[in-house]
Amino acid sequence: MRLVLLGPPGAGKGTQAALLSEKLNVPHISTGDLFRANIGEGTPLGIEAKQYMDAGELVPTEVTARMVESRLQEPDAAEGFLLDGFPRTVEQAQILAGLLENSGHALDGVLNFRVDEDVVVERMLARGRADDNEETIRTRLRVYRDETAPLIDHYGDAIINIEAEGEVEEINARVLKALGK
8 A cells, every 4th residue: 555644743643654554564654764764874865954954944855755765665665655744745746646657656545634733732732842832833733734735635536534533543443444454
């Protein structure tokens, strides 16, 4: 299965991706993990990304896309993947479509984890991270709505909406049922 995971910060994408990765036997590919791995290993892409990050800038789409492309070519992703954090924009979605088309594949679906913003704020505050305060969280949610939410329209019929409130196991059962598993 080749799936993209969408949803606001705090929707539980990472938690669900870890469970789904095991159950579907495909890797969870998180752009955050890709950045950390490439930077930690000192790869040319990691060095390039770190320069932007150290300057307080966003890593350009082209650099991120090259990291994703490289990761999708690894043997464990041959039969599928769960892609988390890419695409974030319609432009990135078009790049991903091109990468998949070049390898003779297409997405099987786009999981859209839906959760009330107040629930997200509660979840994220409960994590107790120093950079998680209500104002920061609400700003991140606004950025998500503005930049990533248009992907929902872009993907149209490929969207599989998942109600992401409740216990982890309940949500996971909803996902598996929606995927016909």
